[in-house]
Amino acid sequence: MKLLLGLILGGAFGAALQMSGASSYTKMTNALRLRDFTIIKLILMAIGVGMIGVNLLDALGLANIRIKDLYVLGILGAGLIFGVGLAVSGYCPGTALAAAAEGKPDAWATVLGGLLGAAVFAFLFPELEEHLLSIGSYGKVTLHGELGIAGLWLAVPLGGLLIWLAFRLPLKEVDR
Amino acid sequence: MARARTLGPIPLSWWGGGLAIGLILIIATALAEPIGVSTQYVVLDGVLLHALAPATVAQSPYLEKTAKGWTLETYEFFFVLGIPLGAFLAALATRRLSTRVVPAEWAGRFGPSPAKRLAWSFAGGFLLLFGARFGGGCTSGHMISGISQLAVSSMLFTAALFAAAMLTVRYLYSHPNRPNLPNREGRA
Numbered sequence: 001m002k003l004l005l006g007l008i009l010g011g012a013f014g015a016a017l018q019m020s021g022a023s024s025y026t027k028m029t030n031a032l033r034l035r036d037f038t039i040i041k042l043i044l045m046a047i048g049v050g051m052i053g054v055n056l057l058d059a060l061g062l063a064n065i066r067i068k069d070l071y072v073l074g075i076l077g078a079g080l081i082f083g084v085g086l087a088v089s090g091y092c093p094g095t096a097l098a099a100a101a102e103g104k105p106d107a108w109a110t111v112l113g114g115l116l117g118a119a120v121f122a123f124l125f126p127e128l129e130e131h132l133l134s135i136g137s138y139g140k141v142t143l144h145g146e147l148g149i150a151g152l153w154l155a156v157p158l159g160g161l162l163i164w165l166a167f168r169l170p171l172k173e174v175d176r
Numbered sequence: 177m178a179r180a181r182t183l184g185p186i187p188l189s190w191w192g193g194g195l196a197i198g199l200i201l202i203i204a205t206a207l208a209e210p211i212g213v214s215t216q217y218v219v220l221d222g223v224l225l226h227a228l229a230p231a232t233v234a235q236s237p238y239l240e241k242t243a244k245g246w247t248l249e250t251y252e253f254f255f256v257l258g259i260p261l262g263a264f265l266a267a268l269a270t271r272r273l274s275t276r277v278v279p280a281e282w283a284g285r286f287g288p289s290p291a292k293r294l295a296w297s298f299a300g301g302f303l304l305l306f307g308a309r310f311g312g313g314c315t316s317g318h319m320i321s322g323i324s325q326l327a328v329s330s331m332l333f334t335a336a337l338f339a340a341a342m343l344t345v346r347y348l349y350s351h352p353n354r355p356n357l358p359n360r361e362g363r364a
Contacts, residue, residue: 002208002250003249003250003251003254004254005207005208006252006253006254006257007254007255007257007258009203009204009255009258010256010257010258010259010262011258011262012200012262013200013211013259014259014260014261014266015262015265015266016197016262017197017263018262018266018267019186019188019193019266019270020186020189020190020192020193021186021188021193022193025279026279026280026281029279029281029282029345030281032341032342032345033342037190038190039190041191042193042194043194043319044194045190045194045197045198046193046195046197046198047198047319047320047323048194048198049194049195049201049202050320051323051324053199053202054201054202054205054324054325055325057202062206063205064206064209064210065210065325066209066210066321067322067325067327067329068312068313068318068327068330070327070328070332071329072332074310075311075312075332075333075336076336078307078308078310078311078312078333078336079307079311079332079333079337079339080307080336080337080339080340081303082303082304082308082311082314082333082336082340083307083336083337083338083339083340083341083342083344084303084340085299085301085302085304085305085306085307086304087300087340087341087342087344087345087348088300089300089304090279091297091300091301091304092314092315092316093213093214093308093315093316094259094314095315096304097213097256097259097260098262098263101259101263101264102263102264102272103273104274104275104276104277105290106278106279106293107297109294109295109298110297110298110300110301110304111301112298112301113298113299113303113304113305114301114305115217115220115221115305117217117301117304117305117306118214118217118305118306118308119218119221120302120306121238121309122221122222122236122238122242122309123235125238125309128310138328141327141328142326142328145326146328151325151326154326158326166191171190
C-alpha cells in the first residue's frame with residue numbers, strides 16, 4: 001500500500017515537472033540567466049503552497065515533519081557544489097529523471113553521473129564527517145523554533161509572500 | 177544537432193505546476209513524509225554494489241545506513257521510481273517525447289558535439305549528487321520540502337545553490353569569444 005502511494009505521488013510529481021517545462025535544459029538555463037522566470041515562479045508557488053499546507057497540517061498534529069540538520073560550512077559547500085552541477089547539466093536530481101524518461105540522452109548522462117557522485121560521496125563520507133560536517137553544527141534549526149512560536153504564524157505571511165511574488169514576477173518566457 | 181523544435185507548447189502553466197507540486201508535498205507529508213529524491217541515488221548504488229561487489233560495500237557505513245536492508249521496496253524508492261514513469265506518460269500523452277542529445281541553447285554556445293554535451297552533463301550530474309548528499313538533500317528535499325518546513329539549513333543550501341548556479345551560468349554563457357571555449361560556430 002505504501003509502495004503504491006509512493007508510485008502515485010512520485011508519478012504525479014514527475015508528470016507535473018515534465019508538463020510545466022521544469023525538465024527542460026533551455027528553461028532551467030534561462031531561469032538561471034534571468035531570461036525566463038517560468039521555473040522560478042513555479043518553485044515560489046510550490047514552496048508558498050507547501051509551506052502554508054505543511055504548517056497547517058503540523059498545527060493539526062497531522063504532519064510527518066523531517067527537519068534537516070544545520071551544519072553551516074558543510075551546507076554552504078554542498079549548496080555551492082550542487083549549484084555548479086545544476087548550471088552545467090541544466091537538471092536537478094529529480095528533473096534529470098523526468099528528462100531521461102522523455103528520451104533526452106544528456107539527462108541519462110546526468111543520472112549516471114549522479115549515481116557515480118553519490119557513490120563517491122558514500123565512500124568519502126567518514127572523512128568528510130570528521131573534518132567538515134562538524135563545523136558550525138547546530139542540529140535541527142527552524143525559523144519558528146528559534147522564535148519559540150508555532151510554524152503557522154510564520155508560514156501564512158511568508159507563504160503568502162512567496163505566492164504573491166510568484167504572481168508578481170514577469171514570465172519573460174523563452175520557449176525554444 | 178540543433179534541429180528546429182517541433183515539440184508542442186508546454187501544456188501546464190507555472191502556477192498549475194507549482195500548485196500541483198505544493199499539493200503533492202502536503203499529501204506526502206500527511207500520509208508518509210516530505211518529498212525527497214537524492215537519497216535514492218545512494219540507495220540504488222548500495223543495492224547494486226551489494227549485489228555485484230559485496231566486499232566493497234562493507235567499506236562504507238554510510239551506504240549500509242542509507243540503503244537499509246539492501247532493498248528497493250520502500251515508499252521512498254517507489255516515489256522516486258514514479259518520477260520517470262509519470263514524466264514518460266505525461267510526455268507521451270502531450271507528444272513531447274524528445275531524443276535530442278544537444279539542447280539548442282547549448283549548441284548555440286558550445287557547438288553541436290554530442291560527446292561534449294554528454295560529458296558535461298555527466299560531470300554536472302556527478303557534482304549534483306555529490307553536493308546533494310554532502311548537504312543532505314536536493315531541490316526536492318531541501319528547497320521544496322525543507323523551506324516549506326521553515327528549516328534554516330534548507331534556506332542556506334538554497335541560497336548557496338542559486339548563487340553558485342547563477343554565477344556559473346553567467347560565466348558559461350557571457351563570454352562568447354573566450355579563446356579556450358568554442359565560439360558560436362562551434363569551433364573548439
